[in-house]
Amino acid sequence: MTTSQEELLPATRRSLAHRLAVAQAEGRAPSLVAAVVRGGETVWNGASSSVDGQSPDENVQYRIGSITKTFTAVLVLRLRDEGVLHLGDPLEKHLPGTGVGDVTVAELLAHTSGLAAESPAPWWERTAGSLRPELADVLGERPLLHPPGRRHHYSNPGYTLLGAMVERLRGVGWEEVLRREVLEPLELHRTTAHQQALHADGWAVHPWADVMLPEPMEDLGRMAPAGQLWSTTGDLARFAAFLTRGNARVLSAESVLxxxxxxxxPEREELADGSAYGLGLQIQNRDGRTLVGHSGSLPGFLANLTISVEDDLASVVLANCTSGPQVSTVAADLVRVVAECEPRLPEPWRPLAQVDRSLLELTGQWFWGTQAFVLRLASVGDVSLEPLPTGGRRSRFRSNGDGTWTGLDGYYAGESLRAVRRSDGSVSHLDLGSFVFTRCPYDETAPVPGGLDPEGWRGIG
Structure with a gap:
């Protein structure tokens, strides 16, 4: 990924620099660094520091805390894509003997396993990982707090289990698997399990006085897959581009989607603010746009990676303090500034190079009962079904190559769509998961479930 600062307008760069400076000053952070990615390339790097003339650049390492979980999730999805495991597999199948083996891989990834949020005392983020040498030490005597699959409950031990599963299936340590399968292919050379020069020191800033206290920087041991990594804005910018587009050497675009x-x-409070959780990624709705990514924190450090896929924008914000600046808000604001100052230009409309005439025949208006829909040819072989005028169920469908389509999203995700033809080859109706769509409301020539009143349409009188 190249850095091309001139691609942003001067006024946009000034707005980004101002937002970062305000965050550093009001949040009282020793340093704050950030990057913005557009179209897969870094278009802005910024920094604000308490030391005059010594602002860190995009190559200085900070600890990124729970953004590590997204890296671990990528390793698990790679195993799934290779057929080594299924997301619905119970943990016991791949990592026996944990005592919580009934939880599934997917539940661990999405934090719905019911596991506790933290490991038993002492606080794992501020003590040596050597205090928890075994998985049993991480899980404790009461690892499950909720029934698996029933609710979202963020769990750090859950990602420790995923990391241990990766180690068992690959036959080498989590750190080595990550380096070999993700960091090297994506050229994330400054992302490491332990700090390397140059790196920021972690600080606690007193809440009521402008003084600081150095924070310990512990090796997390077994908890490493949940929060160990150090990285830079440069590397995380490249990682954000990967999470937007995929990479054939690491994980496909379909899998990162x-x-x-x-x-x-989502929990009740998450419903209120429009947030959710995917497979190793946080999701939130802010300023009318959907943002995905992950936050991270460890004593002495704050981190956030935010992506707006629709705007083709991403931002990274890192700070070396335990609390203070709201880095998730800052990251969202950096995306918003660019999106509003320099809105994304739509791709030019271009006609299809070829079209299947039998498919073209299916386009246009259809009715489910009396509700009008329109079937559009979205791309070669793919279609979309949308309600008219607006509102209601809509989905995109991917061609299966045999005259049927499978729903990709919305209510009809995974459902089968097919055109049913009469003996003369003409189209009778569309069948979508048993729903009959006809060319006119309750078409009498089509097999409408329940049949039609023989007197047909009529008034009240």
Whole structure:
């Protein structure tokens, strides 16, 4: 990924720099660094520091905390795509003997396993991982707090289990698997399990006085897959581009799309603010746009990676303090600034190079009962079904190559769509998961379930 600062207008760069400076000053952060990605390339890097003339750049390492979980999730999805496991598999199948083996891989990824949020005392983020050498030490005597699959309950031990599963299936340590399968292919050379020069030191800033206290930087041991990594804005910008587009060497675009889709039922407070959780990625609605990514924190550090796929924008914000700046808000604001100052230009309309005439015949208006829909040819072989005028159930469908289509999203995700033809080859109706769509409301020539009144349409009188 290249860095091309001149691609943003001067006024946009000034707005981004101002937002970062305000966040550093009001949040009282020793340093704050950020990057913005557009179209898969870094278009802005910024920093604000308490030390004059020594602002860190995009190559300085910060600890990224729970953004590590997204990296671990990528490793698990790779195993799924290779056929080594299924997301519905119970953990016991791949990591026996944990005592919580009935929870599934998907439940661990989406934090719906029912596991506790933290490991038993002492606080794992501020103590040596050597205090928890075994998985039993991470899980404790009461690992399950809720019935699996019933609610979203964020769990750090859950990702420890996923990391241990990856190690068992790959036959080497989590750190080595990550380096070999993700970091090297994506050229994330400054993302490491342990700090390397140059790196920021972690600080606690006193809440009522402008003084600081150094925070310990512990090796998390077994908890590493939940929060160990160090990285830079440069590397995380490249990682954000990967989470938007996929990479054939690591994970396909279809699989990263699956990671970004809600996979956990939100809690009441999450419903209120429009947030959800996918497979290793947080999802939120802010300023009318859907943002995906992950936040992270460890004593001395705050981190956030935010992506707006629709705007083709992403941002990364890192700070070296335990609390203060609201980095998730700052990251969302950086995306908003660019989206509003320089809105994305739509791709030019282009006609299809070829079209199946039998498919073209199916386009246009259809009726489910009396509700009008329109079938559109979305791309070669693919279609969309949308209600008219607006509102109601809509879905996109991917061609199966045999005259049928499978729903990709919405109410009809996974459902089968097919055109039913009469003996003369003409189209009788569309069958969508047993729903009959006809060319006119309750077409008498089509097999409408329940049949039609023989007197047909009529008035009240």
């Amino acid at each position: 699956e990671m970004r889709a809600p996979a956990a039922p």
